[in-house]
Amino acid sequence: MSKHLLRVENIYKSFGDNDVLRGISFHLDKGETKVIVGPSGTGKSTILSLINMLVPPDKGHIYLEDIDITRTRDVHKIRQNIGFVFQDFGLFNHLTAKGNVMIGLTKVKKMGKKEAEEIAMEELRRVGLENFADQYPAQLSGGQKQRVGIARALAMRPKLILFDEPTSALDPELTGEVLNVMRKLATEGMTMLIVTHEMGFARTVADELIFMEDGVILEQGLPEKLFTNPEHPRTREFLFKLTDLYNEGER
Amino acid sequence: MFLGSLLEGLQKTFAIFLANYPALLRGLTVTIYLTIITSIGGIILGTLLALGKIYGNKFISGIVTVFIGLIQGTPLLVQLFVIYYGLPAYGIRLTPITAALISFTINSGAYQAEYLRGSIQSVSSGQLKAALSLGMTRWQGIFYVILPQALRRVIPSWTNEFIYLLKYTSLAYIITAQELMGEARIIASRNYEFFKTYLLVAFIYLLLVLLFTRFFRRIERRFTIPGFEFKR
Ligand SMILES: Nc1ncnc2c1ncn2[C@@H]1O[C@H](COP(=O)(O)OP(=O)(O)O)[C@@H](O)[C@H]1O
Ligand SMILES: [Mg+2]
Numbered sequence: 081m082s083k084h085l086l087r088v089e090n091i092y093k094s095f096g097d098n099d100v101l102r103g104i105s106f107h108l109d110k111g112e113t114k115v116i117v118g119p120s121g122t123g124k125s126t127i128l129s130l131i132n133m134l135v136p137p138d139k140g141h142i143y144l145e146d147i148d149i150t151r152t153r154d155v156h157k158i159r160q161n162i163g164f165v166f167q168d169f170g171l172f173n174h175l176t177a178k179g180n181v182m183i184g185l186t187k188v189k190k191m192g193k194k195e196a197e198e199i200a201m202e203e204l205r206r207v208g209l210e211n212f213a214d215q216y217p218a219q220l221s222g223g224q225k226q227r228v229g230i231a232r233a234l235a236m237r238p239k240l241i242l243f244d245e246p247t248s249a250l251d252p253e254l255t256g257e258v259l260n261v262m263r264k265l266a267t268e269g270m271t272m273l274i275v276t277h278e279m280g281f282a283r284t285v286a287d288e289l290i291f292m293e294d295g296v297i298l299e300q301g302l303p304e305k306l307f308t309n310p311e312h313p314r315t316r317e318f319l320f321k322l323t324d325l326y327n328e329g330e331r
Numbered sequence: 332m333f334l335g336s337l338l339e340g341l342q343k344t345f346a347i348f349l350a351n352y353p354a355l356l357r358g359l360t361v362t363i364y365l366t367i368i369t370s371i372g373g374i375i376l377g378t379l380l381a382l383g384k385i386y387g388n389k390f391i392s393g394i395v396t397v398f399i400g401l402i403q404g405t406p407l408l409v410q411l412f413v414i415y416y417g418l419p420a421y422g423i424r425l426t427p428i429t430a431a432l433i434s435f436t437i438n439s440g441a442y443q444a445e446y447l448r449g450s451i452q453s454v455s456s457g458q459l460k461a462a463l464s465l466g467m468t469r470w471q472g473i474f475y476v477i478l479p480q481a482l483r484r485v486i487p488s489w490t491n492e493f494i495y496l497l498k499y500t501s502l503a504y505i506i507t508a509q510e511l512m513g514e515a516r517i518i519a520s521r522n523y524e525f526f527k528t529y530l531l532v533a534f535i536y537l538l539l540v541l542l543f544t545r546f547f548r549r550i551e552r553r554f555t556i557p558g559f560e561f562k563r
Binding site: 163166168173188216217218 | 461463464468480557559
């Protein structure tokens with residue numbers, strides 16, 4: 081009934097008397113990259129958790145290709161279609177880079193070991209880590225860990241990947257290698273919903289920017305418009321502050 | 332003078348060994364058998380208890396907590412007696428070895444459950460979240476992601492537990508299980524050389540402890556992976 085890959089409709093979510101999300105709606109088409117920005121504590125991570133079905137909404141619906149994932153009982157099945165890249169990487173510490181990428185294929189998709197290994201190597205190559213396949217997370221730099229995290233998500237062939245501040249835990253000189261991988265994915269047509277403070281990246285890569293504050297979307301639209309001619313004074317203030325803060329050129 | 336009697340004593344002790352080594356070896360075999368079976372049984376039971384306590388519902392978690400408290404709060408010997416002398420009253424008659432196996436497994440399981448619980452809880456909750464995000468079920472996440480890490484972390488505790496069991500299984504002689512200590516008692520009651528016979532047995536235990544400790548250290552080193560260095 082709709083052509084959107086992901087539809088978030090009028091979502092409300094409170095934790096106790098903390099009304100975190102107060103009527104959030106947006107959508108994502110296949111191949112689109114949207115970036116969510118906003119002050120911390122605004123509910124950005126909560127939205128991603130809701131889409132990943134880690135918490136249920138109080139009100140509203142989220143549709144993935146017309147399946148209402150807030151009402152489904154096949155949580156695990158549907159999650160296979162949604163990749164997640166964590167701020168703190170979330171790599172499995174007891175597995176090598178290759179093992180991390182393989183485990184979803186062998187245990188969730190029940191794929192044979194050989195096939196899984198091939199796909200894992202292919203995805204590691206895609207993020208430039210084919211030479212690090214046998215390293216354990218403790219032996220990798222932060223940037224490399226995050227690229228493994230991305231490869232792990234990619235290997236599941238998701239319809240959509242969610243990124244929650246994928247470079248926030250990285251030293252500044254390491255953010256570039258991760259952003260470059262994400263930029264490449266965007267041009268290859270991967271559908272991505274990204275929470276980030278990297279304004280240079282948002283401005284050049286996002287098809288649309290979503291500015292959130294206090295549990296509502298204040299403004300969404302083309303990044304160029306939000307950066308140069310925003311409707312809302314808060315948008316201008318926030319984006320300028322961030323851009324200033326991060327002293328953005330492209331990294 | 333002193334040295335002479337010491338040498339003589341050692342000689343006699345060795346003579347006791349020579350005269351009785353088939354019995355001692357038999358006892359030794361039983362001791363090692365008890366230790367290996369109960370330590371493995373303890374790992375399995377301990378894992379189930381820890382999982383029940385952490386991931387079970389209120390009811391299961393409550394039962395496990397009470398059970399662990401009961402086992403840790405009562406002497407091992409009492410547990411051994413309850414199972415060997417107490418159960419026959421309910422028509423359950425066990426051989427001394429079986430009774431020892433059961434009570435040592437239960438006892439060790441309760442302690443190992445607590446080690447493992449600590450180590451499961453030290454694996455970050457982000458790991459389970461990452462597992463779920465790949466489409467794993469909660470139990471898949473626990474088995475493929477949480478447990479492999481938690482189990483690695485408790486290997487040093489388990490080495491200690493194995494050594495404890497090696498020594499504690501000597502209690503089984505009291506319910507007439509013919510392990511090393513049991514055999515030693517029979518030997519001593521025949522030759523009246525209590526001091527030398529038990530000294531000999533103490534030496535054998537010591538040797539076992541040293542051997543197994545070395546063995547486990549080697550295993551630990553072999554299975555060390557980066558990020559899971561064994562801390563003692
Ligand atoms: N599981 C939770 N339980 C209680 N409060 C939560 C939970 N998750 C998030 N919150 C609260 O919701 C608010 C928004 O959090 P979050 O979505 O992480 O914000 P952001 O990612 O934009 O920084 C915060 O006040 C946070 O404390
Ligand atoms: Mg957040």
